[in-house]
Amino acid sequence: MSGENPMTCEEALRLLAVFLDGELHGEPHDALESHLEVCRSCYSRAEFERRLKTEIGRLRGEEVSSDFEARIRSILSSFASSAAEQPDRS
Amino acid sequence: MLDPARDRRWFEQATLEALPELLGLARRLTGNREDAEDLASEAITRAWLHRGTLRDCERFSGWVVRILTNLFLSQRRSEATHPHESLDLEEDFSLFERLHQPFLLWWGTPEQEFLDRLLREDLIRAIEALPEPFRIVVVLADIQGYPYGEIAESLGTPVGTVRSRLARGRALLQKALWEHACDSGLRSASLERRSDPP
Numbered sequence: 001m002s003g004e005n006p007m008t009c010e011e012a013l014r015l016l017a018v019f020l021d022g023e024l025h026g027e028p029h030d031a032l033e034s035h036l037e038v039c040r041s042c043y044s045r046a047e048f049e050r051r052l053k054t055e056i057g058r059l060r061g062e063e064v065s066s067d068f069e070a071r072i073r074s075i076l077s078s079f080a081s082s083a084a085e086q087p088d089r090s
Numbered sequence: 091m092l093d094p095a096r097d098r099r100w101f102e103q104a105t106l107e108a109l110p111e112l113l114g115l116a117r118r119l120t121g122n123r124e125d126a127e128d129l130a131s132e133a134i135t136r137a138w139l140h141r142g143t144l145r146d147c148e149r150f151s152g153w154v155v156r157i158l159t160n161l162f163l164s165q166r167r168s169e170a171t172h173p174h175e176s177l178d179l180e181e182d183f184s185l186f187e188r189l190h191q192p193f194l195l196w197w198g199t200p201e202q203e204f205l206d207r208l209l210r211e212d213l214i215r216a217i218e219a220l221p222e223p224f225r226i227v228v229v230l231a232d233i234q235g236y237p238y239g240e241i242a243e244s245l246g247t248p249v250g251t252v253r254s255r256l257a258r259g260r261a262l263l264q265k266a267l268w269e270h271a272c273d274s275g276l277r278s279a280s281l282e283r284r285s286d287p288p
Binding site: 002011017018021022023044045048049051052053055056057058059062063064070071072073075076079080085 | 098101102105106109111113114115118126127130131133134135138140184185186189201202205208210214217226231232233234235237238253254256260263264
């Protein structure tokens with residue numbers, strides 16, 4: 001436990017999402033970390049939320065259809081005529 | 091870059107490599123394929139026009155993703171979409187707590203069981219069904235991994251608003267996953283197990 005007054009489960013759960021997002025700092029971060037080391041219930045909840053967040057993070061990327069890739073290749077080809085022009089640096 | 095032909099070839103290659111991520115982000119933000127493809131196409135055109143602002147070629151993917159995000163947000167602002175913050179939406183729905191009900195604890199670790207069975211399609215469907223203001227922050231925070239401050243800056247809102255929308259968005263997402271699990275027989279399966287003779 002960190003500090004004089006250990007964090008309660010209620011406080012821990014209120015701050016958990018911000019903690020898992022890496023946006024909790026300083027004393028509250030340390031107090032929550034200490035709480036999770038000794039509270040099995042909150043630790044289980046934290047692990048569940050962490051794993052669900054990881055699963056959501058895996059949704060990056062999408063299979064590209066051949067039709068859409070052809071559309072993008074066509075757009076990219078159209079840039080050939082403008083390649084000599086100076087790009088906008090603003 | 092000084093050689094225009096090389097410049098274009100490099101841009102083309104980098105764009106095609108980043109295309110799955112661009113399309114994925116566009117799909118999660120817009121919620122449908124047609125709008126996603128239009129958004130990704132327009133973002134690529136903008137990236138070409140503004141390629142002079144790319145300082146580090148190694149960071150092309152993050153740079154073009156940011157262009158797409160900003161383009162989407164500016165389109166939404168111009169369409170005057172208003173957040174549903176006045177709606178009475180649950181902020182504290184917890185999937186973990188639902189899974190920890192006594193009858194489900196017959197499964198031992200129902201939350202692990204749930205995550206093991208969770209399908210990518212179920213998650214995508216739940217995210218795409220979120221009201222747009224909540225979907226945007228969930229996508230930017232949980233899929234793209236943007237910090238609260240950057241999301242707030244992109245949206246032109248205070249960080250507190252981002253936190254609040256994120257909490258509501260995640261609660262709605264967990265509620266949708268729970269309802270889908272129930273529809274798929276999670277509850278009935280567990281109750282059948284409970285009534286099985288020892």
